[in-house]
Amino acid sequence: MIRKNPRLLTLALATLVAGTAAAQEPQKGYLTGSFETNTIYYRDDAKTNATAPDDHFGSNNFLKLDYYRGKLAVGVQMEAYLPVLQSFPTELAGTKLTNYYVTWQDDAFSVTAGTFYDQFGSGLLFRSWEDRMLGMNNALMGARFIYNYKNIVAFKAIWGLPRLGMEFSETQVRGADLSFSLAELLKWNNTSLSLEGSVLSRYEKIPQDLIDEGGKPNSEGYSGRIYFERSGFSLKAEYVDAGKKYAIDPEVSQDGDIYLQKTGSAQLLELGYNRNGLGISLSGRRLEWMRSEITSNGNLKSSSANLLNYIPAMCTQYTYMLTNLHPYTAQIGDAVYNNSGEIGGQADIFYNFKRGSALGGKRGLKIHANFSTYYTLHKEGTAKAGKLLYRDISIDIEKQFTRKFKAVLLYSMQEENPSYGRKSATRLQNVFVADLQYKFTPKFSTRLELQYLTTHEDEKDWMAALLEINFAPSWSIYGSDMYNNGGSKIHYFNAGVSYARSRTRIALSYGRNREGLLCSGGVCRLTRAYTGANLQITTSF
Structure with missing residues (x-):
């Protein structure tokens, strides 16, 4: 019965939670909300080969409302894509009430029915989250139960259907997460030590010919973790067995599909020290077939898919234009690139x-320095490094010279494999x-960025500049240009103005945007080149 109509069970749970909470919480409630719009008017641009859609417009809009009354919380989110912006998933279309939930939270436990976001550990096994800049939303529609006993034992159980576009898939996800704190049990004041573990089960339709080859719609994964911290030192270790993964073998061409059947796994180790102005972070990670995707009705050929876990690129996340020209993104368990995994790490x-x-x-x-490097796996099931995927050595220095003048100087040497290990x-x-940065008065300041990229590869040298003028606390004006002086001789210019007051911000800009990867938190999506005007409004209440 659950498989046939899981939304009916979710609605019943939501009704039960709301009814129980309302009967116990008579005090006055309050409403909060937020609205966000990102609208672009596109223009054709012969210089960059950017083409505008037929109606020249794209608009992503979000309205979120949350109501709180004592231990009860109720929320909804409406999304409108009128139409969806270019380079975002095409499954995002129209206007719909996409997310809705009811939560009742006591001192020791909480129950949620409806849509929710969560993760186990670092997210390698399971993470549901929203990132509007990437068009990413894999909320679960179902139920969650959380129990915490005096911060010694924390238990979490989830069940739900992952979101896919504007709907929820038929895939079912069930999982549990348990954390045990030895430090809380033994009343250690200056030490933190906890042991954690997770299990995750998913049921997903798969093609009949894959079943004939031995594939199963059920798969199970688990992870084990340990966290330790004392006197500025920290240690985090995690092992993940992500269960069975299936993909169509791109190397075989015949009448029927030949499927790859793999087992995903990951190992993560992080060591840190932070005291007396010194911070050191060392991390090592090995991943194999760890990309966990939810597809449309089990169709492995479908372009409609969403992630069920989180695999960030563990390297410096830059904010400057030229340092982000070729950002690194992990392609783990991608049959197209013939890349089963990676091994590497970073020192920060x-x-x-x-x-x-x-x-x-x-x-x-x-002073801040970072070294990060990642390789393909030379052979599946081993920790031997193969071809270089990415390497970055960077150093940046920040100095406040006077009360008015501050400077940041950065150097980065980046080496990447554009074929993701195929070559x-x-x-x-x-x-x-x-x-x-120079502050003329408490309310008037400027910021100037000067950047240069030199290379013998790809499009050769680039240069970039940005000038930002701020009139605190409300107005900001900027203009920027990124110029490919070693190759295409194209100017990627942008200019804009923003106004902020209280909890509302309005920004208007116009310019050219280069084709490439747009990243957030180490997760990236490919964006097409476009030229046009962009209006962004965010407000909360």
Whole structure:
């Protein structure tokens, strides 16, 4: 019965939760909400080969409302794509009430019915989240139960259907997460130590010919984790068995499909130290067939898919234009790229020279360095490195020279494999950035970015500049240009103005945007080149 109509069970649970909470919580409630719109008017641009849609418009809109009354919370989210912006999933179309939930939370436990977001551990096994910039929303429609006993034992159980576009898929996800804190049990004051574990089961339709080859619609995964922290030192370790993965073998061409049947796995180790102005973070990670996708009715050929876990690119997440020209994104378990996994890690070091020290001077000095590198797996089931996927060595220095003038200087050497391991060839680039900020008065300031990228590969050298003028607390004006002086000779210019007041921000801009990867939190999507005007409004109440 659950498989035939799971939404009916969700509605029944929501009604039960709301009725129970309303009977126990007579106090006055309150409403909060937010609205966001991102609207673009597109134009054809012969220089960049950007083409506008027929009606020249795209608009992504979100309205979220949450009502709280004592231990009860009720919320809805409406989305309108009129139509969806270019490069976003085409399954996002029209206007619909996409998310809705009811939660009742006591001191020790909570129950949720409807849509919810959550994750187990680092998210490698399971994570549901929303990122509007990427068009990412894989909320679960179902039920969740959470119990916490004196912060010693925390237990979580979930069941639901992952979101896919504007609907919810027929895939069923069931899972449980358990955390046990030895530090809380033994009353340690300066030490944190916890053991955690998760299990996740999914039921998904698969093609009959895959069943004939031994595939099963059910798959189970699990993870084990340990967290330790004491006197500035920290350790995090996680092992994940993600269960069976299926993909169509792109190397075989015949009348029927030949399927790859693999087992996903991951190992993650993070060591850290943070004390007396020094921060050191060392991490190592091995991934194999870890991309967990929800497809449309089990159709492995379908372009309609959504993620069920979180695989960030563990390297420096830059904010400057040229450092993000070729960002790294993990392609794990991708049959098209013939890349079963990766192994690598990063070292991140930060030091704050105190005021009055030899290097710190009157106002201190901050230095940050990062080294990250990742390789393909030489052979499945091993930890031997194969072809280089990505390498980045960077250092940035931040110095407040006077009360009015601050500068950030950054250098990054990036080497990447554009074929994601299909070939050995890599491309190398060096990026230099100067970020200069000057405050004329408490309300009037400017920021100037000067950037240069030099390389013998791809499109050769680039240069970029940005000037930002701020009139606190409301107005900001900027203009930028990214110019491919070594290749196409194209100017990717942008100019805009924004106004903020209280909880509302309005921004209007116009310019050219280059084709490439747009990333958020280490997860990326490919965007087409476009030229046009962009209106963004965000408000909350």
